[in-house]
Amino acid sequence: MALIDVVGVRKTYDMGGDLVHALDGVDMSIEAGEYVAIMGASGSGKSTMMNLLGCLDTPSSGHYLLDGVAVETLDDQELARIRNRKIGIVFQSFNLLARTSALKNVELPLVYAGRPRRERRDLAIRALERVGLGDRLEHRSNELSGGQRQRVAIARALVNEPSILLADEPTGNLDSRTSEEIMALFDELHGAGNTIILVTHEDEVASHAHRVITLRDGSILEDRRRSPVPPRISALGPTTPEDRAELLGAVSPSEAG
């Protein structure tokens, strides 16, 4: 049984009589430990897909099975538990609590997990150290750069040790150098055994993933594996994007659009 099973999912918005099919019958299956990029043009349904996978939204029809459980049958309590323990989400716009320290932001999922205060602090510090922000614990979110904010968001997503890490255009608001740093972080997390699904429209970002699913108008256009399955579990040490591009035979950065 796959970690994620999406079966015939549709998501339709009624815009004053006009039906918008954001997702128009999507089937896919993702195993634990995969590193997946979801690509596609703007408006192709990437974010809608991501929100469904993150249990923030429910399909209009079809089924989403997470660990074999049909998500649409769950109530608020059970959904909250899944969002808290099983899934970590990173948003394009970071979505940190304003005027709140990095530490408090990262502690938030632990608060709702009901962890004791001291344990919360320890785990949050460890998560921030992991993303390289061990020296920015008490900085408020508005005192951090974009890259640092996204690192805080990533620390928050992984602090509860979820099995799935979702990211919707995590580098969309970052410059290319910072993007590379963030992507290196995702690579590392994948190396440590996390399942990673990220949405992007940049080939350079997608080149980090081992499988690329391309959407168009709410349907899957292409589902391509770019590295042998099962994916790399052991850490290979630092790799440059050029190395990886060469290795995978992907398009060069200059060609990326």
Added chain:
Amino acid sequence: MLFFDNLLTAFESLRTNLMRSMLTTLGIIIGTAAVIAVVSIVQGLQYLISTQLQGVGATYMIVVPKINQNQGAGVVTRQVKLTWDDGQAILERVPGVDMITPLVAGPLATKYRDRQHQPDFVLGVNEDYPDVNNHTVDTGRFLSRLDVERRRKVAVVGTKVVEELRLGSDPIGKEIYVGNLPVTVVGVMEERGQFLGSDNDNFVFIPFDTALAVFGRHAGDQVQLRLQASSAEITSQVKEGVQQLLRRRHNLSEDQEDDFQIILQDELLDSVSSILGGVTAVIGAVVSVALVVGGIGIMNIMLVSVTERTREIGLRKSVGARRQDILMQFLIEAITLSLIGGVIGLGLGYGIGALVSSLLPGDWPPAHVPMWAVALAFGFCSLVGVVFGIYPASKAARLDPIDALRYE
């Protein structure tokens, strides 16, 4: 655990919007302050009355003549009499009465050399008065039994009289005039201060029999009797005994009402308390409206807060907040807001009460805030927080996570 985090979040969000929070709680502040100010003033008054009345003890009793209003037509209205003979009969025949004094009062001026002074009352009493009324002599002596029997021309005065007539540091032995009667001052009463607008030091006591001679022939027909029962337990029996004795002495038939009234100090206390209680309740009810208005202010600002923080709510849900977590967060914030208003209002109300008490003329008692008023104010503020916070909070809790996250 989460409760404490919610509390911190509430304080944090109130602090970041400090000005707005203060303005929002203004209604609550004013409401609470008004309630506490009124209660503190009235309670101070009640507290003072209680202590003053309790000074004479639960065994204290006053008997006064009463004009019977509903005597049947055609019945010749008798002259209502209450005399010192009645009083002496009570002392002799009602068990449990150890001391009793008659009291007649007249509005006479006093004079000393070229100085005139109008005391509140010139009172004719006997030697039991200091014990019955728990009011002792400071210097000199009180009137004696012999003073009364022999109609001696002596007087005991209050400190105000000493002051007004300028009797000096040693008033004993000085000769003053009460009306046209020359009397010798034999004592000065202990100072008592003002109480409810009447000056307890502005009296002149003269022997009862002397007073009758000064006030005129009929003064002795309508005296007041003041007495003490020997113990609190038998007070009501004594009252009963006095009533039966007086009914017999006044030849009242069964269908006739008493032509006198017996006032127990306890009853006095009760009626004063109930009047003041009524005043407090009415004003309290009026002022509660201010708290409701304050509550609506809180609801308004909480709705604004929920809207402003829609994305925050979405984010919290995306990392695992349940509906009840969000509900509690905003409810606690509303209650905190209301309670902060309550605390400020409490302090302000007490300040206003103290200020008003000190500005009121005379010897108005100091403001007094009883614990129940504090508890009630906080209880009411919490209730306002819950009642007016529940709608915004449940609105926040019901937000769909993805809609909330997408909110611009």
